[in-house]
Amino acid sequence: MSERDRPDHENPEFGQVERSEWDSEEAGTGRYEAQQASDADEAVVELGEFPPISELESVDLSDVDPALGDPKLVAEMVAAQRETHVEVGEALMQMRDVTMKFGGLVALDSVTFDIRRGEILGLIGPNGAGKTTCFNAMTGVYRPTSGSVAFDGVPLGRLKRNQITRRGIARTFQNIRLFGEMTALENVAVGTDARHRTSVPGALFRVPRHWREEQDALERGMALLEFVGIGQRATEKARNLPYGDQRRLEIARALATEPKLLCLDEPAAGFNPSEKSALMDLIRKIRDDGYTVLLIEHDMRLVMGVTDRIVVLEFGKKIAEGLPVDIRNNPAVIAAYLGVPDDATA
Amino acid sequence: MSTSTSATSAAAAKSPGPVGVGDRLRLWWNQLSRPAQWGVGLPIILLIAAMPVIRPPLLTTPDTDFGAVMAQFGMYALLAIGLNVVVGSAGLLDLGYVGFYAVGAYTVGLLTSPDSPWNKTGADGFLSDKWAWLAVLPVAVAVTAISGLILGSPTLRLRGDYLAIVTLGFGEIVRLLADNLENTTGGGQGLSGIAYPRVGVTEANPFGIFSIGNTAEPFNSGLWWFWLSIVLIIVVLMFVGNLERSRVGRAWVAIREDEDAAEIMGVPTFKFKLWAFVIGASIGGLSGALYAGQVQFVVPTNFNVINSVLFLCAVVLGGQGNKLGVILGAFIIVYLPNRFLGIGDYKYLIFGLALMIMMVFRPQGLIPVRQKLLAYGRKIWQAAGRRSREEQS
Ligand SMILES: Nc1ncnc2c1ncn2[C@@H]1O[C@H](COP(=O)(O)OP(=O)(O)OP(=O)(O)O)[C@@H](O)[C@H]1O
Numbered sequence: 234m235s236e237r238d239r240p241d242h243e244n245p246e247f248g249q250v251e252r253s254e255w256d257s258e259e260a261g262t263g264r265y266e267a268q269q270a271s272d273a274d275e276a277v278v279e280l281g282e283f284p285p286i287s288e289l290e291s292v293d294l295s296d297v298d299p300a301l302g303d304p305k306l307v308a309e310m311v312a313a314q315r316e317t318h319v320e321v322g323e324a325l326m327q328m329r330d331v332t333m334k335f336g337g338l339v340a341l342d343s344v345t346f347d348i349r350r351g352e353i354l355g356l357i358g359p360n361g362a363g364k365t366t367c368f369n370a371m372t373g374v375y376r377p378t379s380g381s382v383a384f385d386g387v388p389l390g391r392l393k394r395n396q397i398t399r400r401g402i403a404r405t406f407q408n409i410r411l412f413g414e415m416t417a418l419e420n421v422a423v424g425t426d427a428r429h430r431t432s433v434p435g436a437l438f439r440v441p442r443h444w445r446e447e448q449d450a451l452e453r454g455m456a457l458l459e460f461v462g463i464g465q466r467a468t469e470k471a472r473n474l475p476y477g478d479q480r481r482l483e484i485a486r487a488l489a490t491e492p493k494l495l496c497l498d499e500p501a502a503g504f505n506p507s508e509k510s511a512l513m514d515l516i517r518k519i520r521d522d523g524y525t526v527l528l529i530e531h532d533m534r535l536v537m538g539v540t541d542r543i544v545v546l547e548f549g550k551k552i553a554e555g556l557p558v559d560i561r562n563n564p565a566v567i568a569a570y571l572g573v574p575d576d577a578t579a
Numbered sequence: 580m581s582t583s584t585s586a587t588s589a590a591a592a593k594s595p596g597p598v599g600v601g602d603r604l605r606l607w608w609n610q611l612s613r614p615a616q617w618g619v620g621l622p623i624i625l626l627i628a629a630m631p632v633i634r635p636p637l638l639t640t641p642d643t644d645f646g647a648v649m650a651q652f653g654m655y656a657l658l659a660i661g662l663n664v665v666v667g668s669a670g671l672l673d674l675g676y677v678g679f680y681a682v683g684a685y686t687v688g689l690l691t692s693p694d695s696p697w698n699k700t701g702a703d704g705f706l707s708d709k710w711a712w713l714a715v716l717p718v719a720v721a722v723t724a725i726s727g728l729i730l731g732s733p734t735l736r737l738r739g740d741y742l743a744i745v746t747l748g749f750g751e752i753v754r755l756l757a758d759n760l761e762n763t764t765g766g767g768q769g770l771s772g773i774a775y776p777r778v779g780v781t782e783a784n785p786f787g788i789f790s791i792g793n794t795a796e797p798f799n800s801g802l803w804w805f806w807l808s809i810v811l812i813i814v815v816l817m818f819v820g821n822l823e824r825s826r827v828g829r830a831w832v833a834i835r836e837d838e839d840a841a842e843i844m845g846v847p848t849f850k851f852k853l854w855a856f857v858i859g860a861s862i863g864g865l866s867g868a869l870y871a872g873q874v875q876f877v878v879p880t881n882f883n884v885i886n887s888v889l890f891l892c893a894v895v896l897g898g899q900g901n902k903l904g905v906i907l908g909a910f911i912i913v914y915l916p917n918r919f920l921g922i923g924d925y926k927y928l929i930f931g932l933a934l935m936i937m938m939v940f941r942p943q944g945l946i947p948v949r950q951k952l953l954a955y956g957r958k959i960w961q962a963a964g965r966r967s968r969e970e971q972s
């Protein structure tokens with residue numbers, strides 16, 4: 234998918250142009266000046282500084298596969314393998330009147346929205362608004378109390394979670410959930426396995442197809458680690474990675490399942506401004522590689538800068554949906570965030 | 580919402596920590612080529628195999644036959660490897676593992692003992708005396724695998740404590756069946772005259788080298804069973820290794836680490852848990868079949884549920900998830916009570932204490948795990964090893 238196919242409002246530059254306006258409204262974000270804007274176009278993302286690499290476990294990428302030294306080839310290896318025949322902009326995920334109750338608590342109240350192919354959709358709202366619950370309803374972690382979720386034209390209904398993943402939805406977790414005792418590369422390999430067919434008999438007798446799939450796990454795994462910027466830490470246990478690298482690893486692991494839709498739950502939580510800006514680049518890069526992205530994020534500057542459209546939740550209800558520029562000026566949204574009483578904004 | 584700040588990322592950038600002898604050894608081993616690993620490993624295996632022949636004075640068991648002890652070690656090592664797949668890799672707490680050991684042993688017993696109504700040896704059976712044991716060996720493995728499937732299909736939907744309780748029940752049920760179905764299993768009397776590989780028949784050894792009657796020093800029946808079990812251990816280790824270094828092993832460890840996350844990442848968790856159970860069960864059954872052949876006699880009391888705990892001890896002491904570790908654990912469990920006979924009655928006390936001490940000071944076990952879960956992982960390790968050697972020089 235190329236830049237040309239994208240409707241105007243999905244131009245990644247769009248949000249950036251006018252975000253200073255929002256910055257001045259959002260107390261506290263104004264002090265992050267756009268010092269990072271310059272490296273926005275760099276091919277390989279350097280997310281912050283690398284901590285000292287453990288002498289024992291660092292990997293020289295070109296030793297593993299010479300192709301990994303070349304960012305272009307890496308991007309090619311990482312890019313979504315599946316052909317997307319459908320026009321950009323058509324609905325990929327349809328949430329229809331989704332209601333989710335926990336006992337008496339209504340976490341989602343008849344929420345309806347679409348995610349369109351090739352866009353970065355922002356999902357925002359104050360704490361406890363139901364954003365994560367929305368993710369969980371999409372990825373099969375919870376079954377909606379009522380309403381329907383359809384992905385790629387197929388209702389997810391009673392599909393198992395791993396089947397939903399293989400249909401093409403991948404996610405990260407708000408509170409990181411990596412496989413701590415596994416190395417970074419092995420974590421990503423688990424993701425690539427979602428596309429592998431051989432099972433116990435194939436592995437037991439090492440049939441040729443199994444070798445090919447293992448080769449794929451290694452190559453695509455390494456390429457993904459390189460893509461998110463942690464290639465050198467491939468053999469370190471996920472548990473021992475610094476916090477930021479763990480978040481990046483979660484993204485790589487989710488991408489490894491070759492999703493059509495990538496759901497990121499507060500990927501920038503706990504990042505400093507420069508890390509956030511690098512992450513924004515990474516998210517755009519992911520979208521440009523042909524993925525659709527759903528992004529939950531609290532940092533307004535990041536959301537406004539990177540998303541094509543935004544859905545706003547408050548107390549489980551959708552209160553607004555639209556382009557970043559409209560959302561920014563929407564009185565209901567401002568009220569939800571700044572706590573202005575309803576009657577004052579009406 | 581997360582309250583972490585970038586300060587955490589600085590704190591998490593910990594220094595590599597001290598590099599111990601074990602780590603250096605591991606690194607060195609990992610970057611060896613496959614032939615080189617065999618070149619180092621084979622002499623070590625041969626040396627271990629020769630122990631009952633050499634009988635080093637301090638190492639041997641003065642009060643029991645060392646060959647027989649090593650044979651028992653071989654069987655326990657198999658059990659530990661099998662249980663390790665279930666507990667160590669997939670993280671499923673199975674307290675009834677002895678049940679599979681019993682199923683394997685009783686399958687051989689029921690098919691080849693003259694006391695059993697299903698005996699297929701002798702005049703009217705189709706199994707020749709010479710090959711009966713070998714012929715029923717795959718049957719025993721298959722029957723145990725099926726019993727694993729039957730136990731696993733309903734119970735693996737349970738998690739944690741529930742699974743432990745149900746498997747505990749299974750172990751006890753198998754023993755009770757063996758004890759009470761007197762018409763088939765011989766009840767408390769057990770089954771005797773079980774078949775064994777009748778090879779190496781000579782004047783001095785009219786029943787062959789594997790017969791319990793072979794008491795020639797040092798090449799007695801125990802030694803031959805030990806050697807047979809070493810061969811089987813190597814075969815099983817290679818198969819289990821193939822599984823571990825593949826998507827199967829990754830799925831198991833992912834399930835152990837975080838079952839929900841694994842499922843959401845596309846791992847069919849139930850399917851792979853069931854595989855772990857079935858594979859663990861068949862290895863247990865294999866060990867049971869060896870045991871039945873070696874002692875030529877099975878009774879229910881050999882399969883008390885408390886044995887499950889002993890097997891679990893071997894796995895946890897040695898190092899959950901580490902195949903080499905659990906073999907060491909099995910050795911400790913078998914060797915110590917035989918070396919110091921006084922321990923016998925107190926062995927559960929001693930191993931229980933040892934476990935508690937381990938949990939405090941070395942919860943990862945004697946040889947902690949460093950699983951390698953990629954078929955092409957050696958490539959990565961060699962790359963890492965090269966880098967670190969270059970940095971040192
Ligand atoms: N499993 C559950 N059981 C009961 N209540 C739940 C459960 N999961 C979420 N909730 C409740 O649903 C509401 C929405 O939670 P959710 O985690 O979706 O909010 P969020 O928008 O992701 O908030 P945050 O920005 O803090 O992550 C909250 O009130 C929460 O307490």
Ligand SMILES: [Mg+2]
Nearest residue numbers: 364365366407
């Ligand atoms: Mg949340």
